[in-house]
Amino acid sequence: MSGSNDRWARVKDVFNGALARGVDERPAYVASACGQDDGLRAEVERLLAAHVAAGGFLEIAPPSMTGQRIGRYEIGARLGAGGMGEVYTARDVELGREVAVKVGLSPGDDSRLLREAQHAARLNHPHICTVHEVGTFDGRVCIVMERVDGRPLAELIPPEGLAPDEAVRYGIQVADALAHAHRHGVTHRDLKSANIVVTADRRAKVLDFGLSRGLAAGQLEDASTSRAPITADGALAGTLSSMAPELLRGHDGDARADIWALGVLLYEMTTGRRPFAGATPFELCASILHEAPAPVPARVPAALRHAIARCLEKDPRDRFAQSEDACSALEAVPLGAAASSSWRRRVAAAAVVLVLLVAGDIAWRMGSRTQPGPGPGAAGRPAIAVLAFENLARGEETSWLSTGVQSMLATGLAQTPALEVIASERLQEVIRNTGSASELARRAGARVAVVGTIAQAGAAFRLDARVEDLTNGRIVTATSVTGTDLFALVDQLTTRIRDGLGVRGTEDVRPVAQVSSASLDAYRLYSQGVDAYLSFQLDLAQRHLEEAVGIDPAFADAYLELALLSGPAGRPAERRGYLRKAAEHAGRLPERRRLLMNVEMARDEARFSDAARTLEELLAKYPDLEAVSTLGMQLHSPVVGPMPDDERLLGIQRRVAAAHPTSAYVRNNLAYAHLYAGHYDEAIRELESAVRLAPRQAYPLDGLGEASLLSGSAAKAIEIYSRALAVDPGFSFSRRGRAWALGVLGRFDEALEEDHDAPYLTAVVLARAGRYGEADVTLAGAVRTARASGDMTRLAGLHLLSAMLAVERRQYGPAIDACRLAEQTLANVPDARRRFSLGLLELICGVAELTGGRPAEARARFERQRRIDPAGLSGAAWWHHALEGEIALAEGDLDRAAAAFARAEPPRKQFFSGLVEGSVLSNDLMLRDGVARLAKARGDLPAAIDAYRRLLTFGPDQRWVAVFEPRYVLEIARLRAQRGDGAGARAEYRRFLDLWNRADAGLPEVVEARRALAAGASR
Amino acid sequence: MLQQWSAGRPDALERLMPLVYGELRRLAASYMRRERPDHTLQASALVHEAFLKLVDQREVRWQGRAHFFGIAAQAMRRILVDHARAHASAKRGAGERPVALDRVDVAADMPGHDLLALDEALTRLTALDAQQGRIVELRFFGGLTMDETADVLRISPATVGRDWTLAKAWLYAELRPPDR
DSSP states (O other), X not given: OHHHHHHHHHHHXXXXXXXXXXXXXXXXXXXXXXXXXXXXXXXXXXXHHHHHHXXXXXXXXXXXXXXXXXXXXXEEEXXXXXXXXXXXXXXXXXXXXXXXEEEESSSSOOHHHHHHHHHHTTOOOTTBOOEEEEEEETTEEEEEEEOOOEEEHHHHOOTTOOOHHHHHHHHHHHHHHHHHHHHTTOOOSOOOGGGEEEETTOOEEEOOTTTOOOOOHHHHHHHHHOOSOOOTTOHHHHHHHTOOXXXXXTOOOOHHHHHHHHHHHHHHHHHSSOSOOOSSHHHHHHHHHHOOOOOOOTTXXXXXXXXXXXXXXXXXXXXXXXXXXXXXXXXXXXXXXXHXXXXXXXXXXXXXXXXXXXXXXXXXXXXXXXXXXXXXXXXXXXXXXXXXXXXSSOOGGGTTHHXXXXXXXXXXXXXXXXXXXXXXXXXXXXXXXXXXXXXXXXXXXXXXXXXXXXXXXXXXXXEEEEEEETTTOOEEEEEEEXXXXXXXXXXXXXXXXXXXXXXXXXXXXOOGGGGSOSOHHHHHHHHHHHHHHHTTOHHHHHHHHHHHHHHOTTOHHHHHHHHHHHTTTTOHHHHHHHHHHHHHTGGGSOHHHHHHHHHHHXXXXXXXXXXXHHHHHHHHHOTTOHHHHHHHHHHHOTTTOSSOOHHHHHHHHHHHHHHOTTOHHHXXXXXXXXXXXXXXXXXXXXXXXXXXXXXXXXXXXXXXXXXXXXXXXXXXXXXXXXHHHHHOTTOHHHHHHHHHHHHHTTOHHHHHHOOOOOHHHHHHHHHHTTOHHHHHHHHHHHHHHHHHHTOHHHHHHHHHHHHHHHHHTTOHHHHHHXXXXXXXXXXXXXXXXXXXXXXXXXXXXXXXXXXXXXXXXXXXXXXXXXXXXXXXXXXXXXXXXXXXHHHHHHHTOHHHHHHHHHTOSOSSOOOOSSSHHHHHHHHSOXXXXXXHHHHHHTTOHHHHHHHHHHHHOOSTTOSOOOOOOHHHHHHXXXXXXXXXXXXXXXXXXXXXXXXXXXXXXXXXXXXXXXXXXXHHHHO | OHHHHHTTOHHHHHHHHHXXXXXXXXXXXXXXXXXXXXOOOOHHHHHHHHHHHHOOGGGSOHHHHHHHHHHHHHHHHHHHHHHHHHHHHOOOSSSSOHHXXXXXXXXXXXXXXXXXXXXXXXHHHHHHOHHHHHHHIIXXXXXXXXXXXXXXXXXXXXXXXXXXXXXXXXXXXXXXXXXX
């Protein structure tokens, strides 16, 4: 041991010594330091090579702030990194809002940056990303700012430029932002399309106001004289190409340098190109200083072209004197559709003035040809998306209203079964993934969206809402309500939007306060609680929700959220309590929530048929709830559900999939419902589309592999599993699947190479290869692991497998011992899961008794097996017939055996999901040759041979997905020998020995085959 | 209990392990419950969250904090490895979201790599060089910085840096043979 320690110490020394030297010097150093010790040298060289190749191996984005807390901010995921530092999501726990935090890269003298940022924190404008707070943490500058979800404007500009009205729309927003900042003495200094984010509702937000230090003098000099090629999308290139000539000349720029940058931005938006370009920084600078940009195409309105030219005057004195002037010039550009932007701007400027400048106050009616409509949503109903409202008040105590009003309005609108309302959860997901409104429309199935603003004056609120056509940004209808009672305002809004959309079937709709809470405080806490839940802050969510029911003890929806929260948190008693409370006040729930509550309650209380009935109702009315798909699986899966029902499961999954055409998860569930029902082609079709929907996930491919295997194509399954593993090498289901498929083809050695951590499968394959010794060791290890982890279901399965392996070796004692262990273990398994294994247990144990010559015991098992939940055994009743056949065969009652064996085949192919041990066992049951043994007993040798051949041929007609069974080859050999077919028998014996070439020494089967071959050879 | 422990009660250390393990597991499970596409489960985030949860920071001296992270890194390793094992044998296609399962691999920041293999290799490395094994555990499973790691082990950050570099190279060589 000390020898190995010494050795390691030397490896360490030389390795560290080498790293302390330059790359060039290392080989010589290692050679001299190792002297004659070639082994040492090889080891150090191996490690040095690994060091070079390792790259970011094991490195976790250092030094991540995630999970830390800075003051009242809990830092979340890292969003990105830039020259100045890293940006993280964060949560303000006091105000319960999401923010972004920019953390300076390194501790150092950033006092100027700090001052500038504090300056910028004074800005408050709808098109400026607000800086909430500035400070230092651990010596690093931290800037807490508004979290803006969207895409950089730079990415939204197509090669040919934006439509003029779009360019003007964003131009006005940015110019207005500049004007606001300049009034407060803050200049941007690095305004460019990469620094502007456009949100899903097409609002531009300028980032990093006053935070740029621009380019330091030295940097600028380097850059402007550099003749190295510019990388097109590098940050330097972006910054340089937006720089005003006076900055390049080394002057301190003022607000007019920002106006120049606005000109560059407008030019880029309208033409898709930047006004100045060059292959090197030097050329670029020369172009900015001396050249006039290529003219803006004539299709662009003249007023816009003039405004751009005015911004891009080389002499700052010739540009617009103030950004307000640029803004006015842009507003004067004659464009119809741009009006909505200016409307928004004025609302922001004077929140209490009731002005509505809408592009036509048109109430859209369904069926109208001239105006765009919501269009059928994924559920087949008109679909409408409700986005978070912009809160112009910006007061911290009212910041929750942004999502609060959104959820109130969604609640109000969603009461109309005729309308599909896509609520925040799904929307936020789509926006985060794509950042694009039209993508949102496509994915979520909505063509129209409600967007709006909240303004506050004293106690009065004003809500402005517009229904926008997401495909073209046009306003379908717009409305505005004012008053002090927020609930009443939302109800008015609900009615007007519904009328505006011409939706009928509104007679059952109740005021929002009646289906939630009449207390604004309670609703606020509820809304904050739900937000916290969605961002995984379960403790915070629970606190808010508990406070909400503290204020309003009849707030049913808050109780339901609390119940949904406490279930997965492992607090079943609390869950039941909250569900009871929700039920007490069920009258206060909107219908879809009430139905969901009823399903959850019924499941909790094991009233499964009630649960199923309510699920049907939920499905009929709200098929767009993804939860319905999951609940369907949980209730009706033939593998784990308490109410196995193929047809119903299929019906549910079909409906939900129709409502969620783009959800790979739901499609995967639908495919499995088809698989359970034996519809292989349909399952494969659905899985193929799931693969297209989620190409970077392994699970749809894994499902496809399974479906291919079940449909009888093992080779194809192997290929597909390999594809799944290429997507995600860690997806061990696919390793297991591939091992199984290889086993089915008799490729035992390859199957055993798969590292899938499924010891029972390894044990089965080993035993098929005659390697019982290794199989026993594998099983013993698996038993220890299962026992240590307390997994009783698994443990029972392992004991059963031991019993089966003993039965096939005709070892009565060990078989009965293993059966007893399995029985004792199963007594500790919950009922629903136990049922699945019991039938199999009685079969294997019954046959064990028969092997031991105890038919009476076997009969007793048969009787017991009959009593296992006969209603639930639809898929497993064949086990019962199999045991009946075995008993009859042992008793010589061949007719009864024939009748029983005819029904002793599974009604559908044995799937291998769910309880894996159970399916491995039932698939690989050596006893599945009952029909062959019966034929043999009747003396019909050709029929027996034929039956064995069928069992050995894997294909579409095969009922079992079993690992290849060499013992059946041996049986054929015996039968052919019995028929006097010596040559045929010898071939089969040889095939058997080939399959068992690594079998344990001295197994009677091997001895028999060798003897038979030797006898044949001597003949 | 952490207070006792920072006051030098060695038996409190052993008793703390199940507590930390339990809390981390609970956190991990609740994080995975409502899966969001943008969400990955970061070991360091969980460890820090558990710390906030279990310990009132104001009352624990720095040494207690360092020890906590030492224990938590070990617990996190167990959880991720246990989960990887369970993951390999969990049921599928039956109401459970398969997406949720493969997220944890991402969580360990080991895309395309087998956590179980790493665990085994790390055990071998620990036999060879206990300090290096510990450093990898703290850095990788606990998400600790170099300085935090140095504090926990009471060695200099420079030593941590050197050992970490060699340990990474060794593990890399173990897990990815050069001929592949």
